[in-house]
Amino acid sequence: MTETVASDRTGRADATRLIQRGAVEWVIAALLALLLLRLLWSLMRNENLLPGAVVGYLLHPDVLAGVWLTIRLTVLVFAAAWAIGLVATWMERSGNPVLGGIAAAYVWVFGSIPVLVQLLLWSNIALIFPDITFGIPGVHIDAVRLVTPVYAAIAGLALATGAYAAKALPGGDRLTALGDLLVTTLQVTSLVSVLSITDLLGVVRALEERNHLIIPLLVVAAIWYLVLVTAARGAIRLARLARVTG
Known part of the structure; x- marks a missing residue:
């Protein structure tokens, strides 16, 4: 009781x-x-936000061109980074100490140096190797002409995010890793604006210099990044749902 x-x-x-x-x-x-x-x-x-300017620039032709370039950069870098990550993961799991050591060194170096620093290094690679020969007689590549800002951006972002992919792939859900890599790639593409590339942020910065609408244009960029990242995450959720129901 x-x-x-x-x-x-x-x-x-x-x-x-x-x-x-x-x-x-x-x-x-x-x-x-x-x-x-x-x-x-x-x-x-808040009058400082100038909502009319925000609405007016959301579908501005230059802004839409920047959005399209951001999408293309994201797709190219994402595909390259995923491939690099798969190769690095295979090398680590191969059991070969040399291959494993190279993969570990790659992940350590490119996963440690800030992405912005890597972009700046790649954009100035011609100062280190003005003439690329690969040690092959008769091969002479002019790095000044070859390494354009866009190519430097793709190489820098792919190698940096590839190291992230190599760390995320082993032992996890590949679809989740795929989604995380896609969102990360989309976000880090904004860094290419420092190379004077007219991606979304690059276009916004160029427009700011012309009309000095700093806050409204930054809001425009923020809205577009919200839309793009939300769409990417939504696509991954749909793929995950399709896999579960399938």
Whole structure:
């Protein structure tokens, strides 16, 4: 009898704690929702954002061209990085100490140096190797003409994200790794603007210099990146759902 009464009291105490915790969570949720609404209202009424300019530039031809270049860069770099990651993973798992050592060194170097630094190094590779010969007699490649900003960007991003792919592939869900790599690639393409490439951010920066609408144009870039990343994640979710239902 005593044990039954104690059990009932414990159950009521647990239920009371759950109710109290639920009430506290709802209060916190309400406060956060009010703060968010207040922030959104302030943004909508903030004249410095120039919402008219934001709307006007969302579908500006230059901005759309930058979006298209960003998409193409993402696809090219993503495919190259995935291939590099697969090769590096195979080398690590081959059991050959030389191949494994090379793969580990690649992941260590290109996975440690910041992507921006790698892009700058590749864009200036002609200062180190002005004439690329690969040690083959009669082969002379002019690096100044060959390594354009776009090629430097593709090489730098592919090698950097390839190291990320090599670390993400072993022992995990490949579809999840694929999605993470796609989103990461899309985000890091914004760095190519430092090479004067007219991707989405590059176009926005060029427009800023002409009309000085810094905040509205940055908002335009942010909106487009939200759209692109959301679309990429949505595509991966659909692929995952298709795999489960299939």
